[in-house]
Amino acid sequence: SSVRWCGVTKLVSARELRSYDVATLSEHMDWISVMTYDYHGQWDKITGHVAPMYPHPDDVDVTFNANFTINYWLKKGADPKKIIMGMPMYGQSFSLADNNDHGLNAATYGGGEAGDSTRARGFLSYYEICTNIKKRGWKVIKDPKGRMGPYAYLRDQWVSFDDTAMIRYKSNFIRRMGLGGGMIWALDLDDFTNTCSCEPYPLLRTINRVLRGYPRPGPNCDINADSSMEQDEADNNRVQYPAWGVADSPATDPTCGGRIFTSHPSDCHKYYLCQFGVLMEQMCPAGLYWNKDHCDWPDKTSCRMGETDNEANKPTFTPPTTITTSRPAATHPPAPPMPDTTTKPSTSGTDATRPPSLPDTGYKVVCYFTNWAWYRQGIGKYVPEDIDWTLCTHINYGFAVLDGNTLTIKPHDSWADIDNITEFKSKGIKVLIAIGGWNDSLGDKYSQLVNNPASRANFVRTIIEFIEKYGFDGLDFDWEYPKCWQVDCKAGPDSDKEGFAALIEELSMAFKPKGLLLSSAVSPSKIVIDVGYDVPKLSRYFDWISVMTYDFHGHWDKQTGHVAPLYYYPGDTYDYFNANFSINYWIEKGADRKKIIMGMPLYGQSFSLADAKENGLNSKSYGPGQAGEFTRAGGFLAYYEICHAVKTQGYTPIRDPEGRIGPYAYKGNQWVSYDDVSDIRRKSQFIKRMDLGGGMIWALDLDDFRNRCGCGKHPLLKTINHELRGLRSSTSDCT
Structure with a gap:
């Protein structure tokens, strides 16, 4: 209320x-x-x-x-x-x-x-x-x-x-x-x-x-x-x-005797519903009997085949409790699924002190905040007040979008919670506005922008006005992707690569005198890296580069696979579909390893198996997994939904004893791959061994931020902070 x-x-x-x-x-x-x-x-x-x-x-x-x-x-x-x-x-x-x-x-x-x-x-x-x-x-x-x-x-x-x-x-x-x-x-x-x-x-x-x-x-x-x-x-x-005379209220229509439901005189599977004053015959789902006012298991009803419609079976006006769809209870409309964010800012680029509880180890922990998580029901709702500010060094508030007509930035929403986000500046957190994302990268507007010097100049001018107006610390530029628009490398012109690098250089030149930060989320794919990115130039002008080392596999593959493998796993179609290859390839192509931020998913990719008995890696699937109770997006489950499924719903987790990939879990024809605490710890240690700049997560609202599974709040994000920033924690696997 x-x-x-x-x-x-x-x-x-x-x-x-x-x-x-x-x-x-x-x-x-x-x-x-x-x-x-x-x-x-x-x-x-x-x-x-x-x-x-x-x-x-x-x-x-x-x-x-x-x-x-x-x-x-x-x-x-x-x-x-x-x-x-x-x-x-x-x-x-x-x-x-x-x-x-x-x-x-x-x-x-x-x-x-x-x-x-x-x-x-x-x-x-x-x-x-x-x-x-x-x-x-x-x-x-x-x-x-x-x-x-x-x-x-x-x-x-x-x-x-x-x-x-x-x-x-x-x-x-x-x-x-x-x-x-x-x-x-x-x-x-x-x-x-x-x-x-x-x-x-x-x-x-x-x-x-x-x-x-x-x-x-x-x-x-x-x-x-x-x-x-x-x-x-x-x-x-x-x-x-x-x-109006027949439609207002079938509940009181005299033609139906004042009743909505009536039992069938001889068939326990059937019943009658009053529709517009007429009793219409209905059928319960297979295996269920009519029980006064709803479909129920046969052993819970008094109906037996051949019995007549006596007063004991007359309806008492209660709605059916058994339904034939998997629809969740009615709630406010959901918002988006995976890889796209919504963030909001802190202020200028001036230095601020680190949170007193954690030392400055030099490692960044970049957190994406999605404002559509506010629309989720119940415990899935996530608002700025849910952010544990001690666990992030930077927050990316995504996404603003590119106006297709003016080729300038514009807000995606009304920025209703901007004040709540900018409060984090006083705590030493940097907040950047992210532009782009998967959906906004559809079409050619970003290509038009980067390939036109006049448009680039106008974008640089207006983006600074936008940042200063809303008080952000900088810009996170997330075009997916130059030349390879939404991973279609035949879609864009070759000039995207040079034009994108030129825009980043021009942004950097304008940002640095003002102390503004400039970053990007980039592809982990070898193919996209080769044709879309001038890596040495990008490394020179970005303050950091977050490599999205996740979504290597998903329901689009038509077979099961892990969302974010750390290393090659026998049976993989490509030996470069893993974080180890991607990070090393960015460095090999000329990126400063201290500017490389490795992405980690706080969610899983889910699948519906073609054969429930074939439930290993590379098993055939016919589509995305069922939508989660709170995230409500097919093929995608938050970590707090996954750990709950394993702990309370009978999902069976399977782990790679060599730690090359995170676990997967299955039940019936439902299958999901994800990273647990052990895998996030292993990846955080990988970041230290590789001497990278830090870790990035997608996204704050997907970790178990309410301790639903008993491993403490934010178990995955705390594990990153334990390894990279010295947070005292002893989180164990939750699945």
């Missing part, structure tokens, strides 16, 4: 009412915001609508809709005037397994591609969705019966969302039901800059027109890209929304 204007409110799940004493909450809360969204998403492995208004005949669980949820809260004793109905200003996106199968419940292989601005796989803001439709040819499909908002697709990309018409309908539903109002997630996801030429905040203004008398009628905000729609699709978009 939260305190607002001296009142108490609460955001609550759309489904988990068994966790709530509804009558008591309703009595003491000023209002209750029901998160009637995230009913479906990438975790389902099939397409579905983010926030259905009513059930659809093809629904796996016909209670997954706002109408059922709101009515159920009321049935359980909530005051209608205290119920605030949630509406999404975003969409859940998917990557289709088959481009030709693009309807509801179509098979998917993961979340949709990250948006240009939100940069979270499986998630698009409304302004990104309307841009895709209006400018990129996405085709829009609407439910002709108005039971849910539209969905749109292009090739293998698919997204479901609410448009202004559905938001208007839901707002009228709020009025008809006598509810207390509407809630949105979130302000920054509506089209607040009028990107799609309707009006600023078209969805939020629609709510205000219905609920608060905002001036009408408002513009026509239909975002259909008519030129891209085939005729049959256009016909499908003639929507007739459900009449």
Whole structure:
């Protein structure tokens, strides 16, 4: 709960009412915001609508809709005037397994591609969705019966969302039901800059027109890209929304006898659900029986095949507790998966004293801070206050992005927590703004920048203005990668290599008189190093170079592999896919070893095995592993999710006795590779033996920062500090 204007409110799940004493909450809360969204998403492995208004005949669980949820809260004793109905200003996106199968419940292989601005796989803001439709040819499909908002697709990309018409309908539903109002997630996801030429905040203004008398009628905000729609699709978009008389509240419709559920008279697998005043036959998942109000194990029910529908089996109006998807409880929208960050700054480049608890050994510990971790639910939420400032010498706050039109830096978000980050300056920590990252490196804009002297000069001037405005200590330049745009070395021109080096030289010349720091995160790949980096020149002008010695293997390989091998392991396809080779190759090419910072992952790459019995290295996989409970990104698990899985969920860890790679763990068809305390210790000792400049981690929010697994807070980061900076600790392996 939260305190607002001296009142108490609460955001609550759309489904988990068994966790709530509804009558008591309703009595003491000023209002209750029901998160009637995230009913479906990438975790389902099939397409579905983010926030259905009513059930659809093809629904796996016909209670997954706002109408059922709101009515159920009321049935359980909530005051209608205290119920605030949630509406999404975003969409859940998917990557289709088959481009030709693009309807509801179509098979998917993961979340949709990250948006240009939100940069979270499986998630698009409304302004990104309307841009895709209006400018990129996405085709829009609407439910002709108005039971849910539209969905749109292009090739293998698919997204479901609410448009202004559905938001208007839901707002009228709020009025008809006598509810207390509407809630949105979130302000920054509506089209607040009028990107799609309707009006600023078209969805939020629609709510205000219905609920608060905002001036009408408002513009026509239909975002259909008519030129891209085939005729049959256009016909499908003639929507007739459900009449209020039959759609408001099936819970009280007399046609169903005042009940939502009714048992089947003879088949224990079946039951009836009241939909729009009509009892519709439903089927429990295989192996389960209907038990009064939910699907359950047969031995927990009184139903036997052939029994009739007696009063003992009549429903008592409780929602099903068994569902057929792996969807987590409804929460605020997730943010991104792996390799991309979000950081915020400290101030100038002046020297400051080291934290008193640790000596200055000369080794850097560079930590990436991601502000999207704030959006994670429960114990996964990570904010600046969670940073243990004694464990980092430098914090990189990523990512700002490069404006594709002006080729200048611009913030990725509103920088709401910048003050909390810059407080670390007083503690002796340097904070840099990171620009770029994987998603922002899409396309040719960085190539345009580095290959144009005038653009470079303008970038240097404006980046200094940006740094001084927000109080950063410097810039971390993370273009992935010169010549090899997002690892495609055929994409960029050869001139990228020279142009990138020229930009770094010009930045360095401008930064040094001001005491500003300049660094970069660079590729560990031999191929990219050869064609993309003028290593001697970069080494001369960067203050340090963080080598991303992780993500050597992942689900894209179609077979299992370790995320960050330290040494070559027999069976590896390439003998240069390991940290030992990468670090030595950077040095061989001319890098000052004291400027080389070795990257270490505080996460694992996960896989779904093609055959659960084939669970070793190089085993075939059919896609990314299941999304984590908190990080919610397929193919990616935080260390605190991995150690918890090993300790409490029966995952079996396997270790290399020679320490060439970190462990992997598996259970059923789920498989994950990662670094544990022993491996982080081994890599930190490698840094000392090689006389490198220090270590870098991705990322602060992925370590076990809450001591979930009993090895202390920040066990991996503390291990680095124990080896490199003399921190007194005795952390042991947590898996």
